[in-house]
Amino acid sequence: MLSRVAENLYWMTRYLERAENTARLINATTHVLLDLPRGASFGWDVLIKVAGQDALFSEFYTEHDETSVMRFLISDERNPSSIVSCMRCARQNSRTLRDVLPRVAWERINSLYLLVNGHAAGAVERTLRYSLLDQLIERRQSVIGLLSDCMSHDVAFQFIKLGRYLERADMTTRIVDINAAVLVPRQQSAEDPAIALLWMGVLESLNAYQMYRRHASVHVHGAEVVGYLLRDMHFPRTVSYCLAELEECLAQLPHHAPPLKMLRIAERRLQGMYIGELTPVARHEYLDAVQSDLAKFHDEIAAEYFHLHRERQGPAIPAGTG
């Protein structure tokens, strides 16, 4: 398959995943917020920090209020990771992929984009927001279901999975880190009920609350939640699960040694730390390191599979191709 096509597939799914994760994050946060006691220090700016977008946000906004943060994350086209921007890029990418994807995939992504683009401005308000974001999540899942069920699980499909699981792993580390953003400034006690609520919100945003209670613990403790979301091998949004999926994808791709090496480094870091002992600051630094491993993994993928089409000249013809 063409390098350009591989790269477009990869980015299409990354953007779709990012849009969905942002929607999950916003919905879960809104819910948690409704339950927080008056005076609890939770600010909407946490969402900006989780997305790693502080600098860009402060270029355009002065207030960190709900309206500004929601506009920035949902409908602001100046933010390349806003839901509207992600859907636009996903649509643009899938448009160049119509020869590779099942026909209906383009239609679903296109109509999802039209839905989001048509309603994003209104979704800054809470009432419309929940229903739009919920539809976004549901319909993105239908796209993934379609691709899984109606497309050959060939090399092209591996790039779809690479994009999805890499983006998901990255987002999970960021969502887990949400508490660092809240806790670090206040040094509250881990027993604070507001904190437990926040951890529940984290689990909810990943649809993991129910599975966590079934498989990990009935009680929501910070260290246990972090351990579960990073290292559980069975829940499909944990970082370990995503890394295992990435490894499976690589096994089906040619020339996979360099990215595989980087992936193993990330896996070792993930397994090697005892999370229970980490202070919130150390945990934040640790998660930063995991994110940086994932970024390097992306660089290896790009160097190995996408670079061919960037070179205008093209390499010499190896013997025996054809």
Add this chain to the structure above:
Amino acid sequence: MNLDQYPVAGAYDELVGSDRKPRPAATALFDYLARLSPAELNERRAAVDAAIMTMGITFTIYSDGANIDRAWPFDIIPRIMARDEWRLVETGLKQRLSALNLFINDLYNGQAIVKDGIFPSELLGSSRNFRPQCVGQTPPFGVWAHICGTDLVRDRDGTIYVLEDNLRVPSGVSYMLENRMLMKRLFPELFKVCDILPVDDYTTRLHDTLAALSPRQNERPVIAVLTPGIYNSAYFEHSYLAQQMGAELVEGSDLVVGPDECVYMKNIEGLRRVDVIYRRVDDDFLDPEVFRPDSALGVPGLMRAWRRGNVGIANAPGAGVADDKVVYTYVPKIIRYYLDQDPILPNVPSYLCMNADEREFVLANLDKLVVKPANESGGYGMMIGPRASAEERERCRQQVCADPRNYMAQPTLMLSTAPTLVGNDLAPRHLDLRPFVLQSEHLFVTMGGLTRVALREGSLVVNSSQGGGSKDTWIVEARG
């Protein structure tokens, strides 16, 4: 259904006879429409508009330097022709493309038609689309134009004329297929009451036409559709055809020509040989080594690979020589010369401005004629005499005098009409028809084609870039 606006003075209507009654092929449709309330009809139309947005059937237009994606304007009332009449058109189209391919191959090999005094050599000398780089080549089956979009129009007496032969990169076939898809989705019950012949086999036929050009006939050919990219007005079609054929959609930068003079795609596992390229890029941009050196859309070395027979290219470079409004006027002679047959489909009478007496006539009758530049497509540069202002006619006169070879003129045809949904009523709108003809090992004509309709009242310009829309085209078997 209200047909108050019928009959239209001086125009033939495809669906409605001069007695204001539906033609035989259209009676089932009118019976059906009569049972729909205006509200139901509008519901269907809204559903069609929504489906067009969802399916992403768009075309791109350039406006103020920006690219805008426009939804495809579609009218839900189909254009209908009887199978018997279509059979004749089909035969005529095959005859025409066979002759044109013999003509192109002759021009690049020996030029017998010039030596025999049928086709003037000075025309060849001044042709912008004659490519000296192609002289001496004979592509597989001697065929140069593998995909042809022929524009047909019907005049007031019902005669069908060929208006032009598009042999370079004709577009529109995807819209023909999508129009049918829309109609099936939204009016499934109509397909029960009418015997509508299917159009869906086009992409299979296109695939087979291309596969026959592969230099490696004992292997499954690797076929690529070469697009200028996402900002091209026909990008939707390029991706659509690649998808439907299971071909690769490539841009120039995805391809490279190796030292072995074969063409390769840049794949994730390395390079993979390409056997056939369906190019949707003009000759000028195909290979910067040979044509425009500043082109970033093409592939350096592509012409070397093609000349060596290492890759099939459709349409072949240089095929555009026969897609020229001046060459067009010679097509009846070309058919007689190569096939020894009378043309089945007539040309529109044409006046060549390069001939002094014909030019005199054109200049004296600018208010009655349509004047067209030889090499433009998409309706650009056309002057419709009866509708032009005095200044426009004067500008046209100067252009013709400055470059007579580049202009030809035709009488203003009264294009036929068909009922089109305007508000809750059916109003006559002018239209043409573009069937697509394929030729490599075999000849094939689409069942019908793309009907383009001028949506503005009285307008004769059907091009989508200039306010045209389209209709589904039905070839129906008469019920006996």
